[in-house]
Amino acid sequence: MAVVGAILFAFYSLAVGVAYLMFGASIVPIAILGSVLLVGVQYKVGKYAALKSVGxxxxxESQYPEIHRRIDELCADMDIDKPDMKVASMGVPNAFAVGRKGAGVVVISTELIQTLEMDELEGVVAHELAHIKNRDVVTMMIGQGIASIVGIAAQFIVLFTGDNDIADFFLAMIVGNLVQFFVMIFVLAISRYREYVADADAKQYTGSGEPLARALEKIQAGNQHAQKSKVDEDVAALCIFGEGKGFLAKIVSTHPPAEKRIQRLRE
Structure with missing residues (x-):
């Protein structure tokens, strides 16, 4: 986390440096303020869009009193405010968290409730609560914001060092997207690491990693029918389960392999 965080900060500093070299010292405060606003907008829009997309x-509480009781106990143990609890039909068993500590939302699918035993569901919810407690959603938004800012800086470099014609415009778009993708590789590495941390926290607060390990096995099996899923790509990045196959898919995945997570939970 420290190494990757330092790399991302270096990328951000480079982008601000580019703004300084091109437009002078007066642009630096504007660039920093703009980057903060960009992250804030991404955070607000992303939260609303994720909840809206799954309905x-x-x-x-009257229909699911036992779920709420266990969530209340977990929140007390974790010393966090109880987030808004929501349910959605996603087509697959899954769950995700959005928002920050003190203003979080946890969404669980009806398919998850139907698939898991209560202790397994508790493990999944504990994992999502850990994301809120650790401010993981905010961390990812900052990382994505840095990737966007560096991509924009790369576009400006191409435009202002070329002839500024239509060819340079398309070249700037290509270079900007490639640079943004490169930075996102580091952001996604953070995402995969935070999944391990949330698993470990869930294990700690529920007293055992076995229920969450079983839950991941059932969720993995349920997600084999991905064609039924109503979860889009952006929301899938927030969910408790989501992994890629093959080397390239794994390095751009938001989640580590389920098998490795299950193994760690059972160690």
Missing amino acids: AEDLS
């Missing part, structure tokens, strides 16, 4: 509704 999340409030998780009824």
Whole structure:
């Protein structure tokens, strides 16, 4: 985390440096303020879009009293405010968290409730609560913001060092996207690491890693029918389960392999 975080900070500093060299010292405060606003907008829009895309509704306390009771106990143990609990039909068993500590939302799918035993569901919810407690969503938004900023800086470099014609415009778009993708590789490495941390925290607060390990096995089996999934690509990055196959898919995946997560939980 320290190494990757330092690399991302270096990328951000480089982008601000480019702004300084091209437009002078007066642009630096504007560039920093703009980057903060960019991250803030991404955070707000991303949270709303994720909830809207799955049609999340409030998780009824009268209909699911045992789930709420266990969540209350977990929140007390973790010393966090209880997030808004919502349920959605996603087509597959899954769950995700959005928002920050003190203003978080956890969404679980109806398929997850139907698939898991109560202790397994508790393990999944503990994992999502850990993401909120550790401010992982905010961390990822900052990382994505840095990737966007560096991509924009690369576009400006191409435009202002070329002839500024239509060919340079398309070249700038290509270079910007490639640079942004390169930076996102480091951001996704952070995402995979934070999944391990959330698993470890869930294991700690539930007292055992076995229920979450079983839950991941069932979720993995349920997600084999991905054609039924109503979860889009952006929301899938937030979910408890999501992995790539093959080397390239794995390095651009937001989640580590489920088998490795299960192994760690059972160690």
